[in-house]
Amino acid sequence: MRILWAAFLKEALEAIRDRRSLLMAMVIPLLMPMMTYGIVNFLISKESTSRFDVAVIGIESAPGLRDLLESSRVDLAFLDEGTDDIEALLDEYDTVVVIDANFVADFEAMTPAQITLWYDTSRSTSSSASRLVRGQLNRIESTVYRQRLLARGVNSDMLNVIDIDSHDTAHKGSRSAIVMGSMPGMIIFAAFACALATAIDTTSGERERLSLEPLLMQPMSTFTLMTSKWLVVTLFGWIGASLTAVVLHIVMSNTPLYELGMSWQVGAGDLIVMTMVLLPVAMLAAGIMLLVSLSAKSFKEAQTLLGILQIVPLIALMAIDISQAKVEGALALIPLVAQQKLIKGALTGSYDMDLMLLLGTSITFALGVLFVYAAAKVLSRPHRLLSN
Amino acid sequence: MIEVKGLEKSFKTKPVLKGLSFTVNDHESVALLGANGAGKTTALRVICGLLNANGGSVSIAGEDSLNHPERAQAKFGAMGDREGLYERLSVREYLTYFGAMHGLFGKQCGEAIDSVVEQLGLQSLLNRRAAGFSQGERMKVSLARALLHKPKLLILDEPTRGLDVPSVRVLRRVLSDYRQQGGSILFSSHVMQEVENLADRILIMADGKIVAEGTSEELQRLAKVDHLEDAFVTLAGMEVVL
Structure with missing residues (x-):
């Protein structure tokens, strides 16, 4: 030893x-x-700075969307109609939303109203921003069609085939x-x-x-x-x-x-x-x-x-x-x-x-x-x- | 002190030792003389327990070196031809470590170190780390390690190799003192002057076995020449045993 x-x-x-x-x-x-x-x-740092810059062109064609597009994670910039160089805009903004000039007319005629989304999937922020805006628009669409069905005496709940109730049990x-x-x-x-x-x-x-x-x-x-x-x-x-x-x-x-x-x-x-x-x-x-x-x-x-x-x-x-x-x-x-x-x-x-x-x-x-x-x-x- | 009988050693299929036999008696100094490749280093390594043998026996102070190398290793001190020191250890730390392996601890080890340091004139190096030591200083430290536990037998493989004249003189003096105190020495060498000065008996080795043995004078007489070197050259190529 x-x-x-x-x-x-x-x-x-x-x-x-x-x-x-x-x-x-x-x-x-x-x-x-x-x-x-x-x-x-x-x-x-990525989490805390995850606000996105979104440009909206043609809001004057659908002024009602102005408030509906607002989100806590999005900074909206309303640009004038006639801005053609979308690709140049994508260098400055994460996503560009273009509202069609006939949006209100189509909306009132109950034909699909046109909105175009421009984004760049090679940039993760652009993809995330487009997902966020798309989700926002989906929520608007869902609310409107429910209101339209209700106005015609149809219960919109019958459209829900599955009711998903999710719980995140992850604690800190x-x-x-x-x-x-x-x-x-x-x-x-x-x-x-x-x-x-x-x-x-x-x-x-x-x-x-x-x-x-x-x-x-x-x-x-x-x-x-x-x-x-x-x-x-x-x-x-x-x-x-x-x-x-x-x-x-x-x-x-x-x-x-x-x-x-x-x-x-x-x-x-x-x-x-x-x-x-x-x-x-x-x-x-x-x-x-x-x-x-x-x-x-x-x-x-x-x-x-x-x-x-x-x-x-x-x-x-x-x-x-x-x-x-x-x-x-x-x-x-x-x-x-x-x-x-x-x-x-x-x-x-x-x-x-x-x-x-x-x-x-x-x-x-x-x-x-x-x-x-x-x-x-x-x-x-x-x-x-x-x-x- | 050492009894080697019919020692055989092969590396893969190449036999290096072919029935090597010799003895080293108590208080005797024996030189192993041979050309490069004769098997001197291999023989010393087997005797020291560094290599296994393929046949034969080695007894050191009555201990079977082949089957119980640790018991035999306690009986001798050894110094190889190319030894490295621990460059990050001082000489005192180095000797303390090796002293412990021979059961020397504390005060007893300190006294043994003081004794061997005085004997070799190592006082100025004692607390220095070995990095940067000259070849001569390295040899002295290695020899101090071999002598530390006061063994009755020293085994040295080409001890003067690479040494300058002052270092050789120190080595010669220390080994001479060691012999006078009754120690036995088995060493290999290429240097005829060294062999003549230190050895009581010379073993000439060629092709893995002893081909001639005797004192320097006996070997010269046998070879009918006037110098040991001539005798060695003549006898190394002969199959004659005196």
Whole structure:
């Protein structure tokens, strides 16, 4: 045990003094939450500035429409008849509404009165504005035809074949979970990314610097040696991922999510739960990265392989999230999946540790140990690792 | 101290050691002399437990080095031909780490470090990190590591390789002191002067086995030449064992 402690101290000292390792462990926890902050703020700014400019030509042909077209999200500009260059107008306005000169006459004659909508689907604001105006016009049309039927003694309700009664049960917390669905994957990714440089330095780096050979001539078991490296790499991944969660919490707590109809309900207790959940994640990440890096033929190969490896769980977890698969039963036993669910629960204040999730967490941890054992086995047959 | 019997080692299908056998007695210094590719480094790596053997046996101070390398590794200190240090660790931190592997902790380790640092004149480097050390300084630190736990046997693979004259003189003095204190040495070298100065007995290795052995004078007599180098050249191409 004293040998393991001494080896751990040496590995920790080396890793802390390695600028690349430190940089990776510090930059990721700042970068990822800042990226999320940027995306959320973009959504907020988009939401708050979603008023549309709509030009109306020919309102003098249908003055009654002036008030009916008014909406809280539309700024109307009434232009004179005879404005021909509609395409030029679309550069300035999101949508152009052209009312036909015979609108009133057609309306009174109960023949379809002509209104033309001009918009540009290559611009999202133009599409949204046209949808909004079309909806407004549909409501006007619906009101008029109901009035016309009623005037002729026909109950307009008979036209309603289905009465749809919809209820949006999404509360603020669950809505935020949908938007923040990518966050567990991001935090788990941080456990890999923050440990990557340390994992490479302590294995491939050690071999490249020719310091592995004297180490393997000492009376210390390769399992003890690998365990010391594993603990340090785990520590970097764990601290990095936990820091990512904490920075994310600070950033999101200071983001006006209410403007998106959401709230950030994560407390100190939830952060502690997340930190605990991240420990086996960091152990697995460290174990597999050490094994892959040790098996790589060179430092560069290790960098390439681990660069790919760190993205794999992120993609897999995102796929599970996008598919909205229910994490229960055997699915919870897949490494990292249980942790993703638990972190998601902690973010929305609704986590439940059931037996399958507990088993899934145990499997993640056990797999980490298994990888360390495999790496120790690789070290115990060092002929492939040593320089000629 | 070391007993090597019928050692065999192949890399894929290429045999490198072909029934290598020799002994190193207590308090004896033995040089392994051979051309490039003769199998010296492979032999030392197998003896040190870095490589598995395909056959034969290696006993170090009574411990089976092939089946229980950790037990045997506790009995000797070793220095490879191209060793890297931990550039982000100071010499004291480096030696503390390796001391722990030999059961040296706390005050006991501190005393061992002080002793070996004094022996090698490493005082000015003790608290410096190894980044930027010269080849000679690196050799001294590696030798300090090998001597730290006061082993009865030193195994050195081409210890003077890449060293300047002052560093070679330091190495020679330290190894000479070590021998006077009763230590055994097994080393490989290309430098005849080094071999003549340090070795009680010389093993000439060619094609994976010992082809001649004896003192420098015995080898010259056998080859009927006046210099060890000539003897080596002659004997390395012969299938004669003294």
